[in-house]
Amino acid sequence: MSALAPAGALRGAAPVLRVLRQYGVYAALAVLFLAAVVLDAGFLSAGNVRIQLFQVAPTLLVALGMALVIGTEGIDLSVGAVIALAAAVIPLYIGWGLPVALLVAAGLGALSGLAGGAMVAFARVQPIVATLALMIGLRGVASLLNGASAKPVTDGTLLALGADAFAGVPLTAWLAAACVALTAVLVHRTTFGRQLVAVGDNRRAARLAGLPVRRVLLTVYLLSGVLAALAGALIVGHGAEADPANQGRNIELDAITAVVVGGTPLAGGSVRVLGTVAGALFMQLTTAVLTQHDVPGSLTKIVEAAVICVAVYASQERGTR
Amino acid sequence: MAQAERPGGPAGRPAPVLVATGIDKGFAGVHALRGVGLTLRPGRVHALVGENGAGKSTLIKVLTGVHRPDAGKLELGGSEREFRTPLEAQRAGIASIHQEVNLVPMMSVARNLHLGREPRRRGLLDLRRMNREAAEVLRRYGVDADVTRPLRELGLGAQQMVALARAAGVDAEVVVMDEPTSSLEPHEVDTLFAVVRDLTARGTAVVYVSHRMDELYALCQDVTVLRDGRGVHTGPLADLPRRELVGLMLGRTLVAARERPARHTPDADAPPALRARGLTVRHRVHGVGFDVHRGEVLGLGGLLGSGRSETAKAVVGALGADAGRVEVDGRELTRRSPAAAIRAGVVLLPEDRKAEGLLPGRSVRENIVLAALPRLSRAGIVSRARQDEVVERFVARLRIKAASPEQKVADLSGGNQQKVLLARWLCLAPKVLLLDEPTRGIDVGARAEVQALIDELAADGLGVLLVSSDAEELIAGSDRVLVLKDGTPVDELTGERVHADALLAALAHETRPPAGDGTNGAQR
Numbered sequence: 001m002s003a004l005a006p007a008g009a010l011r012g013a014a015p016v017l018r019v020l021r022q023y024g025v026y027a028a029l030a031v032l033f034l035a036a037v038v039l040d041a042g043f044l045s046a047g048n049v050r051i052q053l054f055q056v057a058p059t060l061l062v063a064l065g066m067a068l069v070i071g072t073e074g075i076d077l078s079v080g081a082v083i084a085l086a087a088a089v090i091p092l093y094i095g096w097g098l099p100v101a102l103l104v105a106a107g108l109g110a111l112s113g114l115a116g117g118a119m120v121a122f123a124r125v126q127p128i129v130a131t132l133a134l135m136i137g138l139r140g141v142a143s144l145l146n147g148a149s150a151k152p153v154t155d156g157t158l159l160a161l162g163a164d165a166f167a168g169v170p171l172t173a174w175l176a177a178a179c180v181a182l183t184a185v186l187v188h189r190t191t192f193g194r195q196l197v198a199v200g201d202n203r204r205a206a207r208l209a210g211l212p213v214r215r216v217l218l219t220v221y222l223l224s225g226v227l228a229a230l231a232g233a234l235i236v237g238h239g240a241e242a243d244p245a246n247q248g249r250n251i252e253l254d255a256i257t258a259v260v261v262g263g264t265p266l267a268g269g270s271v272r273v274l275g276t277v278a279g280a281l282f283m284q285l286t287t288a289v290l291t292q293h294d295v296p297g298s299l300t301k302i303v304e305a306a307v308i309c310v311a312v313y314a315s316q317e318r319g320t321r
Numbered sequence: 322m323a324q325a326e327r328p329g330g331p332a333g334r335p336a337p338v339l340v341a342t343g344i345d346k347g348f349a350g351v352h353a354l355r356g357v358g359l360t361l362r363p364g365r366v367h368a369l370v371g372e373n374g375a376g377k378s379t380l381i382k383v384l385t386g387v388h389r390p391d392a393g394k395l396e397l398g399g400s401e402r403e404f405r406t407p408l409e410a411q412r413a414g415i416a417s418i419h420q421e422v423n424l425v426p427m428m429s430v431a432r433n434l435h436l437g438r439e440p441r442r443r444g445l446l447d448l449r450r451m452n453r454e455a456a457e458v459l460r461r462y463g464v465d466a467d468v469t470r471p472l473r474e475l476g477l478g479a480q481q482m483v484a485l486a487r488a489a490g491v492d493a494e495v496v497v498m499d500e501p502t503s504s505l506e507p508h509e510v511d512t513l514f515a516v517v518r519d520l521t522a523r524g525t526a527v528v529y530v531s532h533r534m535d536e537l538y539a540l541c542q543d544v545t546v547l548r549d550g551r552g553v554h555t556g557p558l559a560d561l562p563r564r565e566l567v568g569l570m571l572g573r574t575l576v577a578a579r580e581r582p583a584r585h586t587p588d589a590d591a592p593p594a595l596r597a598r599g600l601t602v603r604h605r606v607h608g609v610g611f612d613v614h615r616g617e618v619l620g621l622g623g624l625l626g627s628g629r630s631e632t633a634k635a636v637v638g639a640l641g642a643d644a645g646r647v648e649v650d651g652r653e654l655t656r657r658s659p660a661a662a663i664r665a666g667v668v669l670l671p672e673d674r675k676a677e678g679l680l681p682g683r684s685v686r687e688n689i690v691l692a693a694l695p696r697l698s699r700a701g702i703v704s705r706a707r708q709d710e711v712v713e714r715f716v717a718r719l720r721i722k723a724a725s726p727e728q729k730v731a732d733l734s735g736g737n738q739q740k741v742l743l744a745r746w747l748c749l750a751p752k753v754l755l756l757d758e759p760t761r762g763i764d765v766g767a768r769a770e771v772q773a774l775i776d777e778l779a780a781d782g783l784g785v786l787l788v789s790s791d792a793e794e795l796i797a798g799s800d801r802v803l804v805l806k807d808g809t810p811v812d813e814l815t816g817e818r819v820h821a822d823a824l825l826a827a828l829a830h831e832t833r834p835p836a837g838d839g840t841n842g843a844q845r
Contacts, residue, residue: 191698198691201680208639208677209692209745210663269682 024314025262025278032282036289043292050170054163054238056284057172058083058231060277062251063258064183065224067276070259071187072200072220073268074127078116079228079255081138082109083248086232088146091153091242098157105229112138113225117218131221135252142244150243153236162237172234179227184273193271196220200268257283257304261311283307336399338363338494338526339384339415344393346379353379356393357552359545361495361526366517368537368558369530371547372570372625372790377530380547381497384528385417386410398494416488417497424484426473431455433472434487462486463512478509485513489520496520497528502536503604503626514540532625533807534563534830546570563829567624571792571825591615592651594784595667595753597636600645605631606808608645613753613784618775620799620814621788624828628808629788630672633755636786637662637669649752663692666752670742670759672788678742679730686712686726689744696749715744720770736767743774753784760794772798792824806830 036043062079069076086105093101112134119130153159164171187193198206199216207213231251236242262279264272286307290300339361346354354376361367371377382388384395386404395402397413404410424433431448432439434455440447455468462482466475472483481501488496498517502510517527517540529541537544537558544558546569554561554569561569593612600609606628613619623629634640636647638657647654649665662668671677680688690697690708697707712726719740723733730741739759746754756775760768775798779785789795795802802814804827812827814820 189703190701191694191703192701194687194691194694194703197683198680198687201682202676202678204677205671205680206691208637208659208669208671210658210660211691212660269680 022263025275025282025311029278029282029285032285032289036285039289040292043289046168050165050168052284052288053170053173055288056280057170057176058234058238059251059254059258059284060176060280061179061227061231061234062224063255063262063276063280064179064273065220065227066252066255067259067262067264067271067273068183068187068196068220069127069224070200070256070264070266071196071268071271072217073203073266074120074217074220075131075256075266076113076116076221076224077128077131077252078112078134078138079224079231080248080251081135081142082112082225082228083232083235083251084142084244085109085112085138085145086229087236087242087247088142088244090158090233090236091151092145094153094155094158098155101155101158102230102233105233106226109225109227109229109232110222111225113222114218116225117221120221121214121217139244146242146244148245150241150245152241154240158233158237159240160237162234162239172238175230175234179230180273180277187271187273192216192219197269197271200270202269254280254283257308257311261307263311263314266312279311335363337361337396338398340396341380341384342394342396344380344383344395345391346383346388347391352550354383354390355550357547357550358555359384359528359552360555361528362543363494363524363526364521365543366521366527366529366541368541368544369528369547370532370537370544370566370570375547375570376550377547378499379550381417381499381528381530384410384495385415385497414492414494415497416493416495417499418481418484418488418501419499424472424480424487427471429469430459430466430472430475430483431468433483434458434468434490436487458486458490459483462516463509476506476509478505478512481505481509482512482516485516489516489525493525495526495528497530499530500532500626501529502531502533510536532627534566534624538563564825567825567829570624571790571828592648594650595636595786596648596651597632598646598648600632600635600647601643602628602631602635602640602808603643604808605640606635606642609805609808609810610645611786611803611810613786615752615782615784616779617801618779618785618787618799620795620802620819621786621805622790622792622795622802622824622828623805625790626807627805629790629805630757631808632805633669633757633786633788634671636755637667639669639671663749663751666749667755668692668746668749668751668753669755670739670746670757672757672761674735674738674742674762679738681729681731683730684727685716685721685723685730685733685741688730688741689715689726689748692745693748711748712744715748719744719747719774734764734767736763736771739763739767739771743771747778751783753786754778755786755788757788758790759787760789760791792821792828796821796824802827804828 042048066076066079085108089104089108090101093104116131116134119125120127161171166174187196195206195211195216198211199213203213232248235247258280259276260266260279261282262272262275264270264275283304286303287300290303337360341357341359344354344357357376357380359380369377369380379388383390386407386409389405402413404413425436431452435451440450452468459466459468459482462485464479464482466479472480475483501513505513520527531537541558544556544561544566545552546554546566548570594615595613598610600606609632611619621629621632631640635642635645637659638661639659642657649667654661654665675681680691686708689712693711694703697704697711716723716726721740721744722737730738733741759775760771763771772794775785775787787795787798796819799819802819802824803810804812804814804824811830814823814827
């Protein structure tokens with residue numbers, strides 16, 4: 001009988017958790033933003049805001065794809081390696097013009113996504129294993145294509161895409177915003193988006209309801225790959241160099257963090273696009289504020305870890321039922 | 322065997338080795354067991370029978386230390402015992418083997434056999450002795466395999482034997498077998514029986530859970546019947562005719578015959594809405610065939626494990642069929658997948674609402690429109706207005722009680738959840754509806770509503786296949802009833818024979834199977 005007591009207590013706490021999961025990330029973002037401004041009015045300067053946006057845009061692009069994959073109860077660890085691959089091929093094809101280079105990079109991202117998606121959908125390999133294999137393999141391919149050293153990139157359009165601004169806001173941020181809007185429409189308004197969350201919520205039920213489960217899985221990994229390749233192009237343009245050995249390293253973890261902090265459950269069945277944006281911004285601001293106030297990097301990491309733990313705990317609704 | 326203390330009883334009826342009395346066990350307020358007793362005697366096989374949810378598994382788990390009872394006591398060899406863990410029960414001499422083999426598939430056969438009590442030499446595992454002993458032991462169980470290979474390379478039957486050898490090897494006084502033959506080939510079943518008889522000859526008491534009547538009567542001396550968490554009968558099995566046993570398991574005061582007037586006889590010339598021939602799923606279904614006409618409810622009955630659900634699943638391609646053909650309106654379904662079946666107009670309401678039907682995290686609206694999404698979309702964009710229209714229509718028609726269409730489906734009662742799933746299928750305007758246990762786990766009111774709805778749908782011209790473990794529901798709701806046993810049709814009740822007595826007799830398999838004409842006599 002005593003075993004029932006904690007269960008009852010948990011049930012009592014559930015509404016609080018539900019609200020926390022629903023709106024917690026926005027509240028936390030607002031609080032953090034206010035704190036940053038109060039601590040240092042310079043935080044609001046145009047220069048600083050632009051730096052933050054430059055830094056967050058690629059992570060956000062990757063996180064959008066990651067949110068779709070996680071919505072199907074999957075995960076995509078290969079995104080960092082896809083960025084490296086994009087960075088490796090862009091210098092090779094930029095001579096043909098930027099569109100060709102971008103198409104090649106995006107095509108490779110799509111191919112990688114198809115490979116991961118096929119492993120998950122047809123061979124029923126666990127997503128974490130399938131994409132881990134890709135993560136390792138694609139980094140190898142990237143260094144084969146590029147060699148060990150970084151290469152400078154001088155294409156004017158690509159540099160402009162990575163560094164210029166329109167109406168005071170970086171082009172990369174505009175691009176990210178457009179992708180956010182498209183993803184939101186995709187998730188909430190299209191057949192595909194609704195089928196995606198159904199597959200993540202209950203795959204057996206989705207199959208019995210005649211949903212194209214495999215096609216949905218293939219597509220989410222494909223989208224994730226393309227978005228990662230696009231993020232790779234932005235990173236190359238912003239840095240004016242292609243450095244496959246370092247670019248995109250650990251970005252898969254940043255993206256997963258953004259998605260989870262944004263309230264998308266790792267168990268699938270739900271995709272929170274705006275939450276993901278807020279999650280990415282929150283992690284970016286946390287790091288920025290701590291760094292700007294000379295908190296040592298090691299401590300910053302520990303704070304980030306604590307944020308992730310809180311977010312995962314709050315998103316754990318199914319586990320506690 | 323540790324049987325030194327077994328006290329001899331009077332005249333061939335030895336004192337019980339294990340006595341359970343007044344066992345109560347509840348989960349989250351639901352009583353799984355209420356005052357159940359069980360007495361096991363050495364050297365005898367005790368059958369434990371009951372339908373789904375009767376409490377068999379819970380009782381076994383109490384005996385084997387997995388669950389602790391809320392009330393009641395266990396006496397082993399005359400002294401009261403309390404098991405806190407399965408290990409304690411094992412040490413006390415209660416071994417168990419389950420439907421699914423609880424061993425380590427990646428470890429070698431020999432290691433599995435000795436798991437937790439490996440022979441050692443100077444502190445290290447004595448591998449040579451382990452392998453030699455394992456091979457010797459397993460040969461006695463009819464398993465002739467390389468014991469150094471991983472367990473998973475063995476067939477399921479052989480794995481089951483390893484589990485049994487392991488269980489019986491722990492000087493067990495009681496061996497609990499939970500549906501041990503469900504995945505065995507016939508010759509493996511023979512070996513298992515031989516092993517069970519060997520065990521009882523050595524004085525072990527065996528608890529045998531199975532839904533296969535033939536096995537029970539071939540192997541068991543005693544029987545305890547559970548129903549809805551209570552023990553309803555216990556005694557020698559030989560004194561209990563099959564039909565009475567089935568009656569005890571199902572237990573309802575049966576409606577003698579259907580009360581509904583006969584429906585119009587379907588057009589004999591028109592092809593049936595659904596025709597299945599020779600459906601075969603390995604181990605589960607063996608050549609089942611039937612016709613369902615428009616406006617007709619075909620009942621599909623059978624005891625637990627008879628292959629009734631598997632048949633329905635094989636029809637829509639949710640379960641890979643090894644053979645057989647399915648025709649809808651005279652046209653063969655060549656691609657076999659749920660999606661293809663739905664396109665052809667055949668839908669299945671699955672038995673396990675939670676695992677196979679609901680999207681627990683989504684709303685009532687999203688659960689209803691799930692399968693209809695492509696039809697409610699233009700160029701991939703779902704129309705919210707058309708969704709709302711469909712949802713509104715079916716919420717009203719099926720009287721689904723929800724605070725709003727946006728309420729999470731997980732928060733609804735079981736009956737309303739079932740109606741949501743029915744709405745998911747009905748909004749596709751199907752030709753054939755396969756209903757697997759449509760009223761399981763829902764309250765009496767919702768049950769009556771669902772049953773009335775089935776009648777109404779058939780009257781509207783749908784072909785309905787009604788799969789049910791509830792004899793009353795089958796009799797009252799079906800025009801004909803096809804009865805399965807061990808995956809094979811054994812009888813078809815038509816006309817006057819759609820009657821409780823005939824159904825019970827068929828379930829107990831007292832009638833001879835109809836002459837095999839390739840359709841298993843399931844045609845009109």
